[in-house]
Amino acid sequence: MTTLADMAVEVLTTADGRAKCALSRAHAAAWFAARAAGTPLPIGTAQPPLHPARPARPELLPPRDVPRRRPGSPQGRIALLHAVAHIELNAVDLHWDILARFGHVPMPLGFYDDWVKAADEESKHFGLICDCLESLGSHYGALPAHAGMWRAAEDTVDDLFGRLAVVPMVLEARGLDVTPGMIEIFRKAGVTQAIDALSVIYAEEVGHVAYGSKWFNWLCGRDGLDPKEQFHALVRHYFHGALKPPFNEEKRAEAGLPPDFYWPLAEQSDEPAAP
Ligand SMILES: [Fe+2]
Ligand SMILES: [Fe+2]
Secondary structure, three states: OOOOOHHHHHHOOOOOOOHHHHHHHHHHHHHHHHHOOOOOOOOOOOOOOOOOOOOOOOOOEEEEOOOOOOOOOOOHHHHHHHHHHHHHHHHHHHHHHHHHHHHOOOHHHHHHHHHHHHHHHHHHHHHHHHHHHOOOOOOOOOOOOEHHHHHHHHHOOOOHHHHHHHHHHHHHHHHHHHHHHHHHHHHHHHHHHHHHHHHHHHHHHHHHHHHHHHHHHHHHHOOOOOHHHHHHHHHHHOOOOOOOOOOOOHHHHHOOOOHHHHHHEEOOHHOOOOO
């Protein structure tokens, strides 16, 4: 019988972006159909690849070598969407990786539901942004992309606490901070399709951060650990650099991330004076 871990490895070893996302959505539908029928698929264990399969294009460059373009120009807006598509494709793999990588850690079924749903949504996000790129005469793979994005997965390959702290609670939370500014760029340019796609992403990403904080807190409770102290120690250990304000306090709160989790990890010069 197919296990969730097997399905995850199938997604991770599919290179083409659109094909990876189609498979991801089909597997998510199979998982939820089995759940609805009261016969959940077994979780299983598997050996996911250390690096997921990726298409030949885009070329992956160190962050400092990825050309920066001004978002005020059509080319700059294409570059911005291309970077978002790359983030979404990495996110698809990150969510399937957590399902495959930590299958040996006994977790409630809700843990798997949450990350399968997140993977399904990232797959939709990748498709929406690829559609935008194609409407603007470009495509995913046309520009170079950031090579460092899988680093968080590699660094936390044997630490579920660390994975949850760094991926949903730091990286995806950062998405909540920056997405309103991106939507504004496309509003000024009148690119409705991109506004709509980014608005879907903005709404659904709150859920991914919330899944992260929910399961991080759950694991800390299981082990009798203080979540805030654990979070600070893990982010300092695995995340390279300080967190960047301004933070989206409202959406972070909605996702269950209180200010005393992230402010102590922020660049100190930007910390607001105490009231
Ligand atoms: Fe996403
Ligand atoms: Fe996400």
